[in-house]
Amino acid sequence: MKYFVLSAILAAAPVALAQQPVWAQCGGIGWSGGTTCVSGATCSKQNDYYSQCIPGAAPPASSSSSTASVPSGPTTTVGTPTSTSSSTTTGPTSAAGNPYADGYTLWLTPFYASEVTAAAAAITDSATKAKALKVAQIPTFTWFDVIAKVDTLKTYLAAAAAAGGKQLVQIVVYDLPDRDCAAAASNGEFTYANNGAANYKSYIDGIAAAIKAFPTVRVVAVYEPDSLANLVTNMNVAKCSNAASAYKASAIYALQTLNLPNVFLYLDAGHAGWLGWPANLQPAATLFGQIFASAGKPAAVRGLATNVANYNALSAPSADTKITQGNPNYDELHYINALAPMLTSAGFPAHFIVDQGRSGVQGIRDQWGDWCNVKGAGFGTRPTTSTGSSLIDAIVWVKPGGECDGTSNTSAARYDFHCGLSDAFQPAPEAGTWFQAYFEQLVRNASPSL
Ligand code: BGC
Numbered sequence: 001m002k003y004f005v006l007s008a009i010l011a012a013a014p015v016a017l018a019q020q021p022v023w024a025q026c027g028g029i030g031w032s033g034g035t036t037c038v039s040g041a042t043c044s045k046q047n048d049y050y051s052q053c054i055p056g057a058a059p060p061a062s063s064s065s066s067t068a069s070v071p072s073g074p075t076t077t078v079g080t081p082t083s084t085s086s087s088t089t090t091g092p093t094s095a096a097g098n099p100y101a102d103g104y105t106l107w108l109t110p111f112y113a114s115e116v117t118a119a120a121a122a123i124t125d126s127a128t129k130a131k132a133l134k135v136a137q138i139p140t141f142t143w144f145d146v147i148a149k150v151d152t153l154k155t156y157l158a159a160a161a162a163a164g165g166k167q168l169v170q171i172v173v174y175d176l177p178d179r180d181c182a183a184a185a186s187n188g189e190f191t192y193a194n195n196g197a198a199n200y201k202s203y204i205d206g207i208a209a210a211i212k213a214f215p216t217v218r219v220v221a222v223y224e225p226d227s228l229a230n231l232v233t234n235m236n237v238a239k240c241s242n243a244a245s246a247y248k249a250s251a252i253y254a255l256q257t258l259n260l261p262n263v264f265l266y267l268d269a270g271h272a273g274w275l276g277w278p279a280n281l282q283p284a285a286t287l288f289g290q291i292f293a294s295a296g297k298p299a300a301v302r303g304l305a306t307n308v309a310n311y312n313a314l315s316a317p318s319a320d321t322k323i324t325q326g327n328p329n330y331d332e333l334h335y336i337n338a339l340a341p342m343l344t345s346a347g348f349p350a351h352f353i354v355d356q357g358r359s360g361v362q363g364i365r366d367q368w369g370d371w372c373n374v375k376g377a378g379f380g381t382r383p384t385t386s387t388g389s390s391l392i393d394a395i396v397w398v399k400p401g402g403e404c405d406g407t408s409n410t411s412a413a414r415y416d417f418h419c420g421l422s423d424a425f426q427p428a429p430e431a432g433t434w435f436q437a438y439f440e441q442l443v444r445n446a447s448p449s450l
Contacts, residue, residue, distance in 0.1 A: 020118075033118075098351065099220050099264040099302065100385050100394040104168035106139035107160040107217075111152070112400045119402060119439050131450035132443045139383055140357065140397040141222060143172040145432060146189050147199070150206035157214040168218040172308075172398060173258075175203045176224045176250055178243040182234040183226075184416040185372065185406025185431045192246045204254045211260055220264045220353075222305045222398055223254065228291065229270035232284045252295045259298035266353050267291070269304035269339070271312050273368035276335035277327055282342055289346025302393070303350030304343075307332050309399035311374050313362055314354050314381065315388065323368040333389060340391050354387070356380040357397030360447035365423055372405045372419040373428050373438055378445025402439030406431045 020026045020034045026043035027035050037043050113136040120132035144150060153171065160167040177196025179188035190196040190203075211219050227247055234240045251267075258265060267288060269275060275284040292301060307314075312332050319330035329335040332354050343350045360378030379401055385394050406419040408426040419428055425438050443450060 098385070098393040099168065099218060100353075102166075104166040104218055105163075106383065107156070107163070107167045107169045108137065108139055109142040109156060109169075110159075111142060112136070112140050115400070115402060115434055116439075119434065119436055122436060123440060128440065128443055131446065132439070134450045135379065135401070135443065138397060139170060140400045141170040141172050143174050143400070143432070144203075144207065145172075145174045145186075147175060147203045147206065150203065150210065153207060154210045154213065157210055157217050157219075160217045161214045166218070167216075168220060170220045170222075170396065170398075171207075172222045173204070173207065173224055173254065176200065176227050176247065178239055178246070179224075180226060181240040181243055182230050182237045183406075183418070184414050185419060187414055192243055197246060197250065200250050201253060201257075204257050208257045208260065211258070211263060215262055218262050218264070219260075220266070221258065222308060222353075223265055223267045224251065225268040225305075225308045225398075226270070227251070228267060228287055229275055229284070232270075232275055232280055232287055248291060248294070251291050255291070255295040255298050255301055259295075259300040261300075263300040264302045265298070265300050266303050266305035267301070268308050269306050269352075271307040271310045272329050272332055272335035273310075273312065273323070273327070276329035276338065278329075278338075281329075281339055285339060285342035285346045285348075288343060288350070289348045292346075292348040297347075303348075303352050304339075305353050305355065305396075305398065306336065307355045307359065309355065309358075309405065310371060311359055311362075311365065311377055313359050314356055314392075314395060316362060320363050320365075322363075323365050325368075327368075333392075336389070336391055352392045353394050353396045353398075354392055355398040356395045357399050357401050358442060360442075361445050366421065367423075370418060370421055370423050372416065372421070373408075373425040373435065375423050375425045375441075376445065377442060378447050379442045379450065380447065382448075401442045402434060402436075404429050404431055404433050404435040404438065 019036050019038045020043070026033075026037055035043060116132065116136040120129050120136070123129040123132055142156065144153060156169055160169050175188055175190060177188070177190035177192045177200055179190075180186040190199045211217075228251065230237075230240045231244050231247060235244065255265060269284065269288065275281065288304065295301070314331060315333045316331040319327075324330040329338050336352050336354070340350065340352075357380060358377045359380035361376055364374055364376035381395050383394060383396050387393070387395055406416050406428065407414060407430045408419045408424065408428040409415060410420060412430070414431065418424060420426070425435075425441065428438070429435055
């Protein structure tokens with residue numbers, strides 16, 4: 001039913017920039033687009049970086065304890081819901097099982113829907129535009145990449161709670177000090193040298209407080225993409241080795257603090273072309289096992305997330321030998337099947353979620369380690385619990401397709417050479433910002449087709 005609501009909104013979206021459509025951005029630091037909303041919507045500040053056209057009147061500025069003032073975003077379900085008749089929502093119970101398998105609805109973040117809606121409005125070819133609009137209905141994780149966005153999490157959880165039923169909100173915890181220690185494109189706001197450990201605790205505490213305030217909403221969280229994987233393979237990089245013990249302490253603090261009854265955590269575990277090399281598997285399993293044990297084996301820790309923001313297939317018909325170069329774990333399924341028994345031996349019987357958001361097209365990379373806005377990529381398998389593996393809870397979309405991996409501007413502070421390689425789509429804006437041409441490529445190359 002909500003689909004129809006969304007379609008109506010999208011159909012009504014104006015082509016001109018003068019007034020922003022419902023859910024679109026209408027302000028924030030760095031925003032140069034329209035700042036007024038179509039009739040029936042109000043431009044409401046979400047955080048310093050983002051104001052949005054919310055249907056109806058603006059929510060009260062200080063509404064952190066309100067569960068009803070913010071309208072919900074459009075929603076969709078994933079997989080094969082097992083229960084449709086239960087109308088009493090008693091809230092999530094424990095992390096014992098697959099969080100995706102018991103009939104929860106994946107809440108659609110209005111932020112990504114607004115990005116996609118605005119992007120579709122800028123596409124002139126009607127067939128491509130229609131396909132692009134479908135992306136707004138596909139559940140994708142929301143990245144909390146700066147502490148200022150934690151207030152937005154409250155807004156989202158309030159909206160999900162107000163929507164009623166069994167709602168599941170997908171988030172990425174991504175503000176570790178000295179973040180992205182082996183690369184440059186996604187360096188974050190905190191450093192350990194400048195009060196980072198304490199700042200990070202505040203960030204984690206804020207997320208935990210928001211989640212506690214809405215105990216009926218289930219939260220699936222991917223924990224800190226690339227962080228622990230960097231400690232497995234990039235200890236030769238000074239920024240990584242210097243931060244290693246602090247990364248571990250921060251991770252343990254986060255896992256303990258987010259160990260809440262309605263939370264399911266998946267630690268980021270790189271991908272087949274990173275930790276899936278035979279020599280890296282055991283060190284990875286040992287590290288993840290240590291972190292899990294040191295945190296006291298929190299019930300909320302369900303397992304690991306793989307292929308986040310990457311391009312590997314879950315199950316490739318054959319190896320892309322140009323890049324996999326003899327690694328028998330040439331796709332995510334092989335990687336997971338190889339890693340899981342080692343994790344179990346290390347005391348961490350992990351389950352997995354696998355990002356397939358941008359994995360629709362294979363055979364497009366010159367090197368397996370190329371990760372930045374890879375040319376030719378397409379949207380991939382839709383989120384589903386039909387994974388073909390009892391180890392894998394769900395196929396998910398973690399990287400919001402259309403948000404950039406890193407700038408190609410060689411003079412930018414966060415320029416990483418990977419974003420200037422010949423298999424990287426250029427010119428590209430800063431990491432995390434909207435990359436219209438890349439989004440259109442993902443739409444055109446989607447497999448399955450949109
Ligand atoms: C960026 C983040 C962004 C995330 C999702 C990362 O590469 O550094 O700022 O939130 O991608 O698009």
